[in-house]
Amino acid sequence: xxxxxxxxxxxxxxxxxxxxxxxxxxxxxxxxxxxxxxxxxxxxxxxxxxxxxxxxxxxxxxxxxxxxxxxxxxxxxxxxxxxxxxxxxxxxxxxxxxxxxxxxxxxxxxxxxxxxxxxxxxxxxxxxxxxxxxxxxxxxxxxxxxxxxxxxxxxxxxxxxxxxxxxxxxxxxxxxxxxxxxxxxxxxxxxxxxxxxxxxxxxxxxx
Ligand code: ADP
Numbered sequence: 001x002x003x004x005x006x007x008x009x010x011x012x013x014x015x016x017x018x019x020x021x022x023x024x025x026x027x028x029x030x031x032x033x034x035x036x037x038x039x040x041x042x043x044x045x046x047x048x049x050x051x052x053x054x055x056x057x058x059x060x061x062x063x064x065x066x067x068x069x070x071x072x073x074x075x076x077x078x079x080x081x082x083x084x085x086x087x088x089x090x091x092x093x094x095x096x097x098x099x100x101x102x103x104x105x106x107x108x109x110x111x112x113x114x115x116x117x118x119x120x121x122x123x124x125x126x127x128x129x130x131x132x133x134x135x136x137x138x139x140x141x142x143x144x145x146x147x148x149x150x151x152x153x154x155x156x157x158x159x160x161x162x163x164x165x166x167x168x169x170x171x172x173x174x175x176x177x178x179x180x181x182x183x184x185x186x187x188x189x190x191x192x193x194x195x196x197x198x199x200x201x202x203x204x205x206x207x
Contacts (some may be wrong), residue, residue, distance in 0.1 A: 008130030126170030
């Protein structure tokens with residue numbers, strides 16, 4: 001197994017790059033998908049959330065009531081801390097489980113983690129940073145994801161700066177151009193990934 005991280009600001013094109021890598025055969029371990037998976041109906045995480053915040057965080061059909069959680073958790077910093085203390089360890093453990101299942105293979109495993117710069121991980125052989133100017137992030141969030149400009153700026157402002165993210169990069173994908181300009185960079189990225197050594201059979205993830 002070869003193990004790398006993939007990150008970038010919201011709207012930078014992480015999902016686009018991750019899909020292109022998956023198409024070439026990479027195994028993607030997607031933090032956002034794992035967050036959804038550990039909060040499935042009947043999960044211990046959902047139960048712990050109901051125990052802490054009240055039964056209204058579970059909808060009638062047993063699924064997570066996102067609006068109810070947002071209302072309680074974003075009301076005060078202590079509640080948000082409590083929510084993170086429930087969700088984060090479960091997400092981390094499940095991501096590690098999915099990665100470790102690939103250890104006996106020669107797959108390229110990409111941990112797609114939006115907030116990787118904010119929450120660095122050990123064990124990665126490199127970090128791919130998808131980089132665009134802030135104006136491009138805003139423009140794509142408005143054009144393709146239905147944000148208004150103020151919301152887009154607010155979301156971007158809560159994340160790491162472009163410079164902080166770039167400082168962690170082993171490989172930078174410049175996604176400031178069009179999708180055609182991205183393609184040759186994906187080819188170069190795929191070549192770079194092949195140059196990384198296979199991890200040894202006794203590799204472990206500690207956090
Ligand atoms: P992220 O996962 O980083 O939030 P996405 O991959 O979802 O970002 O990209 C945000 C939006 O911009 C999507 O609608 C995507 O199709 C579009 N997009 C990504 N890269 C480009 C590009 N080079 N040119 C034009 N649109 C792009």
